[in-house]
Amino acid sequence: xxxxxxxxxxxxxxxxxxxxxxxxxxxxxxxxxxxxxxxxxxxxxxxxxxxxxxxxxxxxxxxxxxxxxxxxxxxxxxxxxxxxxxxxxxxxxxxxxxxxxxxxxxxxxxxxxxxxxxxxxxxxxxxxxxxxxxxxxxxxxxxxxxxxxxxxxxxxxxxxxxxxxxxxxxxxxxxxxxxxxxxxxxxxxxxxxxxxxxxxxxxxxxxxxxxxxxxxxxxxxxxxxxxxxxxxxxxxxxxxxxxxxxxxxxxxxxxxxxxxxxxxxxxxxxxxxxxxxxxxxxxxxxxxxxxxxxxxxxxxxxxxxxxxxxxxxxxxxxxxxxxxxxxxxxxxxxxxxxxxxxxxxxxxxxxxxxxxxxxxxxxxxxxxxxxxxx
Numbered sequence: 001x002x003x004x005x006x007x008x009x010x011x012x013x014x015x016x017x018x019x020x021x022x023x024x025x026x027x028x029x030x031x032x033x034x035x036x037x038x039x040x041x042x043x044x045x046x047x048x049x050x051x052x053x054x055x056x057x058x059x060x061x062x063x064x065x066x067x068x069x070x071x072x073x074x075x076x077x078x079x080x081x082x083x084x085x086x087x088x089x090x091x092x093x094x095x096x097x098x099x100x101x102x103x104x105x106x107x108x109x110x111x112x113x114x115x116x117x118x119x120x121x122x123x124x125x126x127x128x129x130x131x132x133x134x135x136x137x138x139x140x141x142x143x144x145x146x147x148x149x150x151x152x153x154x155x156x157x158x159x160x161x162x163x164x165x166x167x168x169x170x171x172x173x174x175x176x177x178x179x180x181x182x183x184x185x186x187x188x189x190x191x192x193x194x195x196x197x198x199x200x201x202x203x204x205x206x207x208x209x210x211x212x213x214x215x216x217x218x219x220x221x222x223x224x225x226x227x228x229x230x231x232x233x234x235x236x237x238x239x240x241x242x243x244x245x246x247x248x249x250x251x252x253x254x255x256x257x258x259x260x261x262x263x264x265x266x267x268x269x270x271x272x273x274x275x276x277x278x279x280x281x282x283x284x285x286x287x288x289x290x291x292x293x294x295x296x297x298x299x300x301x302x303x304x305x306x307x308x309x310x311x312x313x314x315x316x317x318x319x320x321x322x323x324x325x326x327x328x329x330x331x332x333x334x335x336x337x338x339x340x341x342x343x344x345x346x347x348x349x350x351x352x353x354x355x356x357x358x359x360x361x362x363x364x365x366x367x368x369x370x371x372x373x374x
Contacts, residue, residue: 002083004076005353009101009108012075013045016100019082020047026086029053035099035211037204041115042104044204046211049085049096058094058372059219063226066121066278068106068114072346073299074227075100076353077360090365093372095219102204110342114202117325121228122186122197122274124205124281137275139182140193143170147183147318148193153328156336160315167311176310183314186275192325194317197276205281212285221291223256223371225364226278229345230313232300235352237359238263239367240296242277249283252293256370260363263298293371297364299356301347316341 006012020032029050034043050056062081064074078098084090101107105115113119140147146166153159171179186197201209216222232238238261243249245265253262265273279294286292304313320341323334347353 004079004083004357006072006075009071009104012072012079012107013042013101016045016047016075016079016082019079019086020045022086023047023049023082027051027092035204035207037207042101042108044102044104044208045098045100047082047096047098047100049092049098051092055218056093056095057220058374059097059216059222060094060368060371061097061099061222061224061282063099063102063224063278065101065103065107066226067112067119067228067345068101068103068108069110069112069342069345070227070229071101071103071107073229073356076357077227077297077299077364080357080361081364084361094223094368099208102208110338111320111324112345113196114204116198116202117192117196118198118202119186119195120202120204121278122188122195122276123202124276124278124284125201126209126284137182137185137187137189139174139178140185140187140195141189143182144190144193146170148190148325149318149322150326152326153319153323153333153337155329156333159319163315163318164311167314171307171310176305176307179310181273185273188275192321194321208281209285212282216282216286216290219290221293221371221374222282222286223293223295223367224279224282225295225297225367227297227299227360229299230301231298231304233305234300234303234309235355236300236303237261237356237363238298238300239363240298241265241294242273242279242296243283243294247283248288249292249294252291252374253295255374256293256367257295260366291374295367297360299360301344301352313344316344 024030031048033046036043064078065071103114103120184195186195188197240263241253279296282292303309319337328334
């Protein structure tokens with residue numbers, strides 16, 4: 001297997017740029033550029049892949065690193081696309097736009113959030129939208145003391161034992177689906193809490209909105225594949241639809257997903273619809289003006305759909321946030337949590353890397369082929 005899965009942000013970024021230059025040499029109308037949004041953090045690398053001077057009617061947008069730590073696998077998937085184009089395994093029909101490392105701070109520091117503790121995938125709103133008033137997560141607020149303890153992390157085993165006891169009680173009352181909604185839907189009240197969506201759109205969101213309005217106006221149809229890791233079955237790959245049932249985007253999605261693993265808002269599993277999701281953004285930028293197919297491509301890691309696996313994943317997420325904001329009695333706890341947190345979203349297993357790469361490639365090939373025929 002060609003080297004795709006790197007252990008550092010720099011290696012991933014450098015390889016993306018090197019492959020981008022090769023793509024630009026192969027397709028003369030392709031272009032490598034950047035979207036700058038901060039003096040302190042790296043810009044988003046942007047690769048346009050075009051065979052013809054005139055834009056195609058169809059555009060395939062593949063984005064990675066909205067949740068920074070998930071950018072390691074997302075980058076590998078994007079660079080695999082690039083390798084397939086360079087070798088001729090994939091034939092270019094529609095134009096392709098790759099956005100690499102959207103949350104560069106989180107990518108570099110192996111965190112899901114950005115430098116302001118904001119979950120960018122809960123932050124894709126417009127300025128005119130009053131975020132805190134629009135979305136109220138009553139389930140999160142109800143169990144706020146469980147999700148974000150406001151004191152240092154103490155002894156690992158005692159913390160874990162207490163967590164099991166409290167988690168079991170909450171899960172017994174809510175069930176896994178409602179628990180997932182309370183935890184991960186997004187909340188806009190607690191700045192040091194989990195999945196905090198912010199009080200207003202982050203600068204990177206504003207820059208992307210401006211970029212989309214300027215650069216995507218000529219396309220009639222847009223397929224958006226946003227790559228994430230963590231949720232779902234162990235070693236599995238599934239598609240997640242955040243679009244409202246019955247919406248134009250919902251109807252579009254149904255045209256291209258037949259036979260593929262898809263979670264929808266009406267799914268009976270631990271689906272959670274997220275507020276301020278990136279895949280909801282293009283329909284806001286171009287309301288009723290384009291045919292948009294927005295999907296999250298979710299690479300399952302160790303699994304989080306059973307009781308014990310959900311417990312372990314939640315313990316890591318809560319502990320990482322708690323130690324970052326309130327510290328720990330022992331520095332060894334920080335190191336242990338950080339490493340396990342990183343590997344939850346980016347496993348070292350060669351088997352995992354090979355299987356998710358293969359599954360993702362197969363699924364995306366089907367989606368892209370069907371999209372180009374619409």
